[in-house]
């Protein structure tokens with residue numbers, strides 16, 4: 014169990030909705046391209062309150078950097094997708110170490126899984142401990158400039174390494190590495206200004222209203238108690254049949 018999972022949840026019932034087309038969209042979506050089981054759901058859904066805050070964060074960005082956009086890599090993630098991606102990441106990690114997923118010893122599997130879970134949340138079906146993205150309140154993002162070029166943050170989203178830690182480049186001496194830290198700080202600035210919290214291990218992961226957000230607020234703001242506003246979105250909207258609007262060509266990265 015992760016420490017933030019002790020936070021109680023009182024779901025406010027906001028619906029999931031597609032993010033606006035003003036964002037730069039990761040396409041094809043990385044996990045859909047791997048065959049992750051989305052069913053009729055879109056990875057570009059967020060709870061409406063979270064979606065509106067993300068929009069405000071992008072508007073704020075554009076007051077500082079004209080024409081820049083938030084690039085959305087991932088947002089809503091049903092629990093079966095979380096399970097699929099944890100298993101996929103474990104297989105990839107095993108392969109990178111010259112191991113075969115099917116022939117891992119119990120100890121090897123435990124060690125690899127510990128590395129995976131440093132970055133990925135447990136795909137829990139328990140309504141008291143939903144994975145952050147399954148609440149529709151978490152989003153993985155980066156920045157693109159006015160020429161639609163992705164900003165170099167010093168490591169790729171989802172990289173399983175220390176370079177993913179938000180302050181990894183804080184004490185770097187080269188000008189390039191210092192720029193990685195400055196851009197990570199810019200991303201944090203626009204998101205924190207709109208109430209988001211950043212994952213302690215991932216420069217790209219932000220959330221508003223989930224258990225991790227509430228727990229980080231508790232720690233940082235010294236609040237006496239904290240309650241999450243969003244639980245597993247599928248438990249609330251399991252009967253909804255969201256309409257997927259096509260993403261315009263202009264927003265699709267080739």
Ligand SMILES: C[C@@H](N)C(=O)N[C@H](C)C(=O)O
Nearest residue numbers: 132133134144145146171
């Ligand atoms: C690994 C990354 N894509 C991510 O989303 N991590 C968080 C912690 C999660 O799995 O919820």
Ligand SMILES: [Zn+2]
Nearest residue numbers: 151152153218
């Ligand atoms: Zn994330």
